[in-house]
Amino acid sequence: MTEPARWTAIPQPTAFEPAGGMWRPERARVIAASRGLRREAERLEPELRACGIAGAADVSDPVIRLRLSPLATRDRTDESFTIDVAEDIVVTAASAAGVFRATRQLLHNLRAQGAVPRGAVQSAPAVAERGLHLDAGRKHYPAEWIRAQLHAAADVGVNVFQWHFSENPGFRLESEAFPEIVSDDRIGRTEAADVVATARDLHIELIPSLDMPGHLQHVLTAHPELRLPEAPGLETDHALDITREDPVRFALVLIDDMIPVFPHSTRWNLGGDEFVDFDRIAEFPALATAAAERYGAQGTGFDLLTAFVNRVAAHLRERGFEARAWNDGLLRSTREHLDPDVVLTWWTNWNAGMRPVSDAVAAGHRLVNVNDAMFYYVLGENAGYRYPTAARIWEADWHPGLFPALWGPEGQSTVRQELVRPYPALLLGASFAVWSDRPDAQTPAEVAQGIRGPLRAMAERSWNAGSALSLEDFAALDVAIGEATPLEEERRHV
Template sequence: MSVRAVASGVAAVLVTASVGFGGTPAASAEPGVPRTVPSLKQWQPGGADFSLGTKARVLYTQDALRETATDFAASLQAATGNDIAAQPGSAGSAGDIVLTTGLVPDAPEMPEAYRISVADTMELRGADTAGAFYATRSALQLLRQRTVIPGGAVTDWPQYRERSLMLDVGREFMPVELLRAQIRRMGHLKLNLLHLHFSDTFGFRLDSDRHPEITAAQHYTKQDIRELVDYAARYQVEIVPEVDFPGHMNGILAAHPELKLRSANGRVSDAAIDIANPRAYDLMRDILEEFLPLFPGRYWHLGADEFLLDGAMVTSYDEYPQIGAYAKATYGPQAQPVDAFLGLINWGADIVRANGKRPRIWNDGLHTGAGTLTIGTDIVVDYWSRAGIPQLPLPFFGAARTPADLIAAGHEVRNAAFTPTYYVAGGPTAVGNVPAPIAYQLWDPALFVDGSRLSPAQNERNLGSGLFVWCDDPTVQTPEQIAVSITMPLRVMAQQTWGPPQAGSYHEFARRADAVGEPVL
């Protein structure tokens, strides 16, 4: 893909986006509303002010809230210098904070909703433990700006169920401590899904007992993963693992060259596995069955993107007659070559379901009218490109099924639009990185990469969006430099996925974001 082609596509989609916005200005926060990132849904002023006590207590009404209360007290002490202690209880004095759960008036019934009642004692009430945690994040952001808060009540909840960060650790290994720092940042911004792309061009980053030959020198041990999962849970972050099949398998296939996809003219792909070879399924099954139990979350991401993209070369099913023969032998004489790919998705999805999880894939291999098979409607589709493969890989145009079509077929989707949700470190596609002000002003999660916008009814099947960090050239930025570079894009995605009202102009949003800062602990 040329830099000029990508740049032209970015320009086209941003024009489309501004038109797609319909000329309707984003809602702005009312003057006087307490400043947080993301901004608050509702603020009703009135009543006594709250002044954080110099020796304040964070009282928690249930043992399930103890860890959240303890972390909140420690962060609050670090941010303000006041002496803050967490302890069980429900009856606070002036200057204390009470953390509890229960019905949140005037909010939808969802576990992440919360209410902050500001009086001489502050009450943080979550609909569930997740909401209670988010109440502490908003309270911390407010109290680090000033320790006296005007009386009133905050009612807040997310617009989208998934508010995510994806990190491409397959191409560029990121140390565990850096992942922990991003989890803390996610909790601070009320992001709830960490998608880790564990395998790609430069390595398979999980420590395999069944196939130690595929494990990269830089990798995560199983104990690393267990501790990371537990750490993420403290911040209400769920980890979604991805091991990409049947493309982007360089890190695995380097140890299994006999399984690489070969064309009729003898060209060998370093990235794609031969899905006509039964031994390929043995290897993929081994990987799935070894690592699925390691992750307790709801999802497993199967990848399924860019299968026939070999480096910068786009190939065609016609170049691999063994795939067409396999499809007909497996799925009947009417089967098309793409059915072998669709059948692989269903095969992997069955293994994922058997392990109590829900499968996810990328969208680009799903073409309008292609194949005789359908994939399971419970599969979540992360929608990044309208192009699909085999085609010239420009993500803004093409024959891939539309978001609306996938929703009509029964799928839930996540908006992973190449622009503006991608941050690419290095390589020609980095030119598509959209500046944070443009993403803030012209985009929201209902607007997809091809410029189409979901209707409100369709958008009920849109799980959300986030920031997708790809390390196409791992020599360009260190993990620490990437973490700095995504500071404002991640804040913007947190705002757009949590939902309106926005914090006025981008300049006002940036000032607000600087005021609430990064997590203190």
């Protein structure tokens, strides 16, 4: 007896009921059932041609019909979809983004096995966000390379791109207000607009990442008067002086200068991490003095940091942005309480002083899991990191609710941090992260090749809250679906 054809796509759908046989016409017609899906039809037609399926010659040729569900809400972030494959194919989704995700599934099957199995597919993501963070501050990545990675990420269901354009070694987006802070190797605003347009066209939310008050060495080299005062034996050349009004106002003006680059974005990562050596925060005289003056004897530098994050978050909110921040220095204050609307991008608990995930949940913070043990692709494997692999992700049985383990005073403990399924609404999703610590360790092409497998593993296991696939099955799928190649029609559209 012939084994039924498998649905060959990443991520795997929530459910597939095979009906027997394969859909593989010589010609097909794509019909958008509503105006809002015309772009998806326009995109799919040349993609089908690239898979060997020509446009329809007459009305008798098979049809791929794209439609919105009659029950669809106005929530454009709802990516759930169904696919019914018979003589014709009917794609029904709650949004244009859902239709886009569904058509990627069809293309994966065509690329992998030259046909689409007949049957019924249902699919909905377990978490709303599947992200890719790119440190383009330490290393210059050309705009065309970034756009290619957006295509590769969108092909497997990644729907968030966090663009980290400022770091200690560089500031790599054109600044109109402060041209003196910008690196020679940078992306101009016209090129940035192309990246923004590509992300929007691919239903990817673009999140600017401008880290402060730490990670600002390159900016502060041009403006040393804004640095935190020196402390004996401690580094401050990367740290903004949050004890004074002028440096804080500079930070806010810098944000305002960059906002026009991201006209469609609604979320912003302000950083907040690695501001100073947190284990020795009491040894910074400027912080200790300001904290005592503002909060009394119990005040600490963590209160000042939290106050700064809250102020930046309020500034962003006034401009229509949801604020995000890294977790390591937050929830550690005693007098200032972190704005509960700040989303925490949770990357680590490597230090015993860092607060556990349970504290964030108790305080009502929404979370994005950027598990550094699983998803930190650190160039040169700096700081003891190893390049992520699908094998390690499967070995850990990672899913979006599995956060980094807690560390104790003697090193990493076995204390597991996990939000179990079904996930609480506070868990927004997960993200992969490229960090360019040793920028010359890999070329952009090597980075693209290196992240492909583990990024796809994250996408599969994020969409499905784990995976029913074995590692071997996943690896075979990864090879079979190949890579998405942006077509000339897409470049012209953007």
